[in-house]
Amino acid sequence: MKSEIRKLSPEQHEEILRTLKARFEKYMNRHKELEWAKVQEKLETNTDKLWSLNEMERTGGEPDVIVHDKQTDEYVFYDCSAQSPKDRRSVCYDREALESRKKHKPQNNAIDMAADMGIEILTEEQYRELQGLGNFDTKTSSWVKTPDNIRKLGGAIFCDRRYDTVFVYHNGADSYYAARGFRGMLRV
Incomplete structure (x- = not known):
């Protein structure tokens, strides 16, 4: 895909962040020791990844943070929809x-x-x-x-x-x- 397609509108950007934050807060058992502010900071500096998370959401995956990889300083998201997306x-x-x-x-x-x-x-x-x-x-x-x-x-x-x-x-x-x-x- 072309890079210009991989950009979210300001509205999409805010909407996916709201969705991810709400899911993060609802399912704290998936990431007990993590803080949303740190996850959001990573997302804000990696907008291409935010685009991918939006695609996961758009196709029914309900992505959520599962773990923070301390070695790579990366947050790992999995599709967490109850059934296959x-x-x-x-x-x-x-x-x-x-x-x-x-x-x-x-x-x-x-x-x-x-x-x-x-x-x-x-x-x-x-x-x-x-x-x-x-x-x-x-x-x-x-x-x-x-x-x-x-x-x-x-x-x-x-x-x-x-x-x-x-x-x-x-x-x-x-x-x-x-x-x-x-x-x-x-x-x-």
Whole structure:
């Protein structure tokens, strides 16, 4: 995407900050030792990241701060919507999978969508970390970053929560379902 597209209007800028602050305050259990003022200061100096957070919000991800990485001095945001983000579902795993489909191609793929938004798809470890903060994907599932050895064989992995347990499954990378999307993360 072009850099001029990655700018928020002053109104969008204020709105996403209000939304993030309200969510931060509502879900303090996700980041007990963090202060909003410090998070906001980082966001104000990284407007490209604020654009990405707005994209996460716009597509239904409900991003929230999960942790402060002291080594890199970055705040880490994850999609925290109860179910896989609504406007990021019905996608296959990556471009190779999308191009390999002969019929009934989905509109997009998880890896390219994440890159276009300036975010990364969650890893299995990050997904499990998120699940430690609440019950997510109880009716949906989310693609997660697939190890190269699985992807080379045509597969991809996804996760969900059923029976109070986080499950990791596999599928052909070219598969897509109305209830499967992806969750992203962003470092600011």
